[in-house]
Amino acid sequence: MEKIYKILCVDDEDFNLDLLETILSPLGYELLTAQSGKAALETLTARHVDLVLLDINMPEMDGYEVCGKIKSDPQTRHIPVIMITSLDSRDNKLRSIEAGADEFLGKPLDQSELLLRVKNILAARDYEDTFTYLIHALARTSEANDMDTGNHILRVGEYSAIIARELGMPEKFIETIRLQATLHDMGKVHIPSHILKKDGRLNESEMEEVKKHSAFGAMIIGDHPRLAFGKRIALSHHEKWDGTGYPTGLKGEEIPLEARIVAIADCYDALRNSRIYKPRYDHWAACKVITEGDGRLQPEHFDPQILAIFKRIEPMFAALYDKLKDAPTVNGNPLH
Ligand SMILES: [Fe+2]
Ligand SMILES: [Fe+2]
Incomplete structure (x- = not known):
């Protein structure tokens, strides 16, 4: 029609x-x-x-x-x-x-x-x-294999856009990060589902497998100039400011700005979501882990300027999480 x-x-x-x-x-x-x-x-x-x-x-x-x-x-x-x-x-x-x-x-x-x-x-x-629709459709394919849901992907895009706005980035950057941050975990389609859905902590070799999702994501997104932004995010969203991240161990401003922004957005949302092996954190507990660390995660992992913005605007993250909350599920199946 x-x-x-x-x-x-x-x-x-x-x-x-x-x-x-x-x-x-x-x-x-x-x-x-x-x-x-x-x-x-x-x-x-x-x-x-x-x-x-x-x-x-x-x-x-x-x-x-x-x-x-x-x-x-x-x-x-x-x-x-x-x-x-x-x-x-x-x-x-x-x-x-x-x-x-x-x-x-x-x-x-x-x-x-x-x-x-x-x-x-x-x-x-x-x-x-149509472009937006296809990016979202592509992003959703990564859920098939993972515990994340479509709303995790959308929320990461929205938090990233808020941070970009606070950083004073131009409107084009804000719109692009909102859309293309949704592709950050695209590479998970290549990671065996029994690892991503494992009921318990991952062992070292499983962790090494999961780490490959960054490079796989960049490979899937490929070389179209309009997706170069999303490709950088997919490749570098697990790099850490202090150089302890993966896949390359980039440090500080060597990490593309868009990936530094998505790193904190993704981390906040991952903390708020329950996994099979970990409970859901409330907003304050998630903020505490990001700003004070918990042994595995340290504030030094994040760009200090972006971390300062997060501290200032964290209520906006809480509001967004509530607004785009996942539908309740029973045994992983959506309730209708
Ligand atoms: Fe990831
Ligand atoms: Fe994610």
């Missing part, structure tokens, strides 16, 4: 909304309309929307402010926004870019230009959605 795209048109003037409807509806797009910024934001929280066409000049909340709000909300920032600006206004275009708009169109609207922009931006969005 063909997907019907929903386009939200935001303009305070009926005439402009009617015009957009006349141009777009015959082509099979479903149009939603809002006559103010406030109404647009309400629609976006209540309905699925694929694209926003946004007028700049509106009373109360103007288009820049609406766009800024759409792009700063994690629930809506992926929705593309086309700003409709007055013709030839360089200032309007610059302010649209600053507000996070994906495209702009000049007024009066040129019908063929509008249709082309809408078609292209929806195609680009579809491509990105």
